[in-house]
Amino acid sequence: MGAPKREKRYAMAMDTKKCVACSACVLACKAENQVPEGFCRDWIVEEVRGAYPNLKAENRSERCNHCSDAPCVDACPTGASHYAEGGVVLVTHDKCTGCKACVASCPYDARYVHPEGYVDKCTFCLHRVKEGKLPACVTVCPTSSLTFGDLNDPESEISKLLASRDHKVLHPEAGTNPNVFFLS
Amino acid sequence: MKPELIEVVSNRTNPGIDPVVHVWGWEVPVYLFLGGLAAGIMVVLSAMELRSGERPTSRGTRWAPLAAVALVSLGMGALFLDLAHKLHVWRFYTTFQPTSPMSWGAWILMLVYPVLLLQGLSNLNGRERTWLSERLGPLGGLVGRVSAWADEQRRPVLWTTAATGVGLGIYTGLLLGTLSARFQWNSAVMGPLFLASGVSTGAALLLLLRPDAKEHAVLVRWDTAAIAIELVLLAVMILGFLTGDQADLVAANQLLGGAFTPYFWGLVVLTGLAAPLAMNLAEFKRRMPATALGPVLVLIGGFSLRTILVAAGQVTGYGLLP
Numbered sequence: 001m002g003a004p005k006r007e008k009r010y011a012m013a014m015d016t017k018k019c020v021a022c023s024a025c026v027l028a029c030k031a032e033n034q035v036p037e038g039f040c041r042d043w044i045v046e047e048v049r050g051a052y053p054n055l056k057a058e059n060r061s062e063r064c065n066h067c068s069d070a071p072c073v074d075a076c077p078t079g080a081s082h083y084a085e086g087g088v089v090l091v092t093h094d095k096c097t098g099c100k101a102c103v104a105s106c107p108y109d110a111r112y113v114h115p116e117g118y119v120d121k122c123t124f125c126l127h128r129v130k131e132g133k134l135p136a137c138v139t140v141c142p143t144s145s146l147t148f149g150d151l152n153d154p155e156s157e158i159s160k161l162l163a164s165r166d167h168k169v170l171h172p173e174a175g176t177n178p179n180v181f182f183l184s
Numbered sequence: 185m186k187p188e189l190i191e192v193v194s195n196r197t198n199p200g201i202d203p204v205v206h207v208w209g210w211e212v213p214v215y216l217f218l219g220g221l222a223a224g225i226m227v228v229l230s231a232m233e234l235r236s237g238e239r240p241t242s243r244g245t246r247w248a249p250l251a252a253v254a255l256v257s258l259g260m261g262a263l264f265l266d267l268a269h270k271l272h273v274w275r276f277y278t279t280f281q282p283t284s285p286m287s288w289g290a291w292i293l294m295l296v297y298p299v300l301l302l303q304g305l306s307n308l309n310g311r312e313r314t315w316l317s318e319r320l321g322p323l324g325g326l327v328g329r330v331s332a333w334a335d336e337q338r339r340p341v342l343w344t345t346a347a348t349g350v351g352l353g354i355y356t357g358l359l360l361g362t363l364s365a366r367f368q369w370n371s372a373v374m375g376p377l378f379l380a381s382g383v384s385t386g387a388a389l390l391l392l393l394r395p396d397a398k399e400h401a402v403l404v405r406w407d408t409a410a411i412a413i414e415l416v417l418l419a420v421m422i423l424g425f426l427t428g429d430q431a432d433l434v435a436a437n438q439l440l441g442g443a444f445t446p447y448f449w450g451l452v453v454l455t456g457l458a459a460p461l462a463m464n465l466a467e468f469k470r471r472m473p474a475t476a477l478g479p480v481l482v483l484i485g486g487f488s489l490r491t492i493l494v495a496a497g498q499v500t501g502y503g504l505l506p
Contacts, residue, residue, distance in 0.1 A: 023195060026195065038197070038198075038199060039198050039199070040195075040196055040197075040198065043194055043195050043196035044194065044195050045192060045193070045194045045196075046191075046192070046193040046194075047189070047191070047192050047193075048189075048190045048191045048192075049186065049187040049188060049189050049190060050187040050188065050190065051187070051188060054187075055190070056187060062194075062196075071363070071364070071365060073283075074283040074284065074362075075283075075284055075285075075286070075362070075363060076281060076284055077276055077281055077284040077286035077287035077289075077290060078272075078275040078276060078278070078279055078281070078287070079279050079281055080275070094272070095272070095275050096269055096272065096275075097267050097268075097269050097270075097272045097273055097275050097276065098267045098268025098269035098270075098272070099266070099267055099268075099286060100207040100208060100266075100268065101284070101286050101359075101363065103200070103201070103205065103207050104205060104207065104208070104363045104365065104366055104497075104498065105362075105363045105364075105365055106365055107365040107501065107502045108502070109198075109201050109202075109205060109501060109502075109503065111201075112198040112199065112200060112201050113199075113200055113207065113268045116269075117267075117268040117269035117270070117272075118268070118269050119268075171502045171505070173429070173431075174364075174365065174502060
């Protein structure tokens with residue numbers, strides 16, 4: 001009998017100090033996942049805070065946060081929205097009725113209705129991850145501002161990054177335990 | 185404290201999502217209104233008879249449960265039109281998801297049909313049963329057998345109808361109320377509020393179906409009580425928002441100075457609640473005869489409440505927080 005298999009918890013760290021808002025992640029995602037024209041699964045947010053001349057700018061590459069307490073999974077009436085391997089939140093297209101309860105339930109407005117009728121969003125490129133590859137957005141980032149990995153592995157790059165750098169999640173007050181972290 | 189936000193630029197322009205969520209159009213409020221209306225009819229008619237022990241005496245109240253079947257069906261038709269993946273509608277019935285009010289609703293609706301049919305068929309008098317069975321062709325024989333069985337089980341049928349009506353009414357509110365990412369819906373009052381609104385609109389519709397004088401007097405009392413409860417629940421909802429966090433204050437502002445203020449106060453509170461309440465009270469004091477205007481205003485108010493809340497909820501999200 002071997003050691004019990006440890007469950008993975010996939011997460012992403014996004015370094016706001018490195019991001020130059022080039023949108024390469026957005027384009028890579030569109031190409032990899034055949035995202036329909038006019039839609040995106042990830043996007044860039046440029047935020048400026050403060051009072052002139054003391055300004056602070058932050059660039060973020062945002063996407064579904066693959067929350068550990070995902071309201072979209074709770075709201076889904078058919079089980080189409082579910083937790084998959086590593087806690088990744090996925091939508092089974094074949095089970096989705098397009099009722100849009102999950103769209104309304106998402107604090108991050110990360111979902112959209114695909115022109116074919118089902119609800120769609122970031123999958124952390126789980127199809128690539130299962131093949132041992134990284135998500136398309138991570139692979140293509142020219143400043144290496146995106147890090148993907150298993151948070152339950154203390155030796156993973158993402159675990160070490162989060163242990164050593166200040167970080168935040170978006171809207172922690174929503175109480176959804178997001179798995180996308182922003183390094184600052 | 186975070187430094188003051190000056191500018192946010194996003195390149196996300198997803199249809200139906202940006203700049204604010206607008207995925208639910210007219211179909212959802214129409215469904216919530218018709219579902220609430222049917223729930224109200226179920227609760228009011230059953231409770232009236234359980235209390236008095238007297239069967240419905242007017243044609244309108246006798247046929248009302250079958251009319252409610254038509255209302256629920258129309259509402260479900262609207263809901264079907266709202267689905268983006270229509271061919272997968274059957275997926276609702278291959279599973280039960282206990283955390284999803286929509287899943288509860290799908291199954292409650294399956295219970296609504298048989299209980300309404302049992303109550304409705306049993307409500308009819310002998311002549312009406314004959315009339316109906318003659319028009320149902322090969323299914324006509326069922327009318328007599330089903331209504332005879334429902335006659336024997338009259339009280340259990342009424343209790344089941346009332347309980348199912350309460351479930352249907354509350355669920356239409358919880359459907360929105362559990363989606364806490366939309367600040368306008370994030371209130372525990374939503375379920376009872378929609379039930380109270382459903383009861384008042386149900387009583388209002390029954391008042392329009394020409395009940396006899398005795399039924400009319402009871403229905404006006406139900407209508408008045410439900411309107412009063414609805415006003416209290418709306419006040420509780422707004423006070424809850426006002427005493428809440430930043431997200432709640434966004435919701436409060438929508439109704440107290442924001443974009444939805446004139447519609448909410450004009451159509452829901454004044455037209456749909458205060459005016460018919462005043463008319464009912466005047467009727468009690470015999471200062472004013474009963475007219476169709478009061479019930480019509482209640483129906484307008486009930487539909488407006490759902491339309492305004494569905495619209496206001498979608499635009500209130502975390503994107504509005506600094």
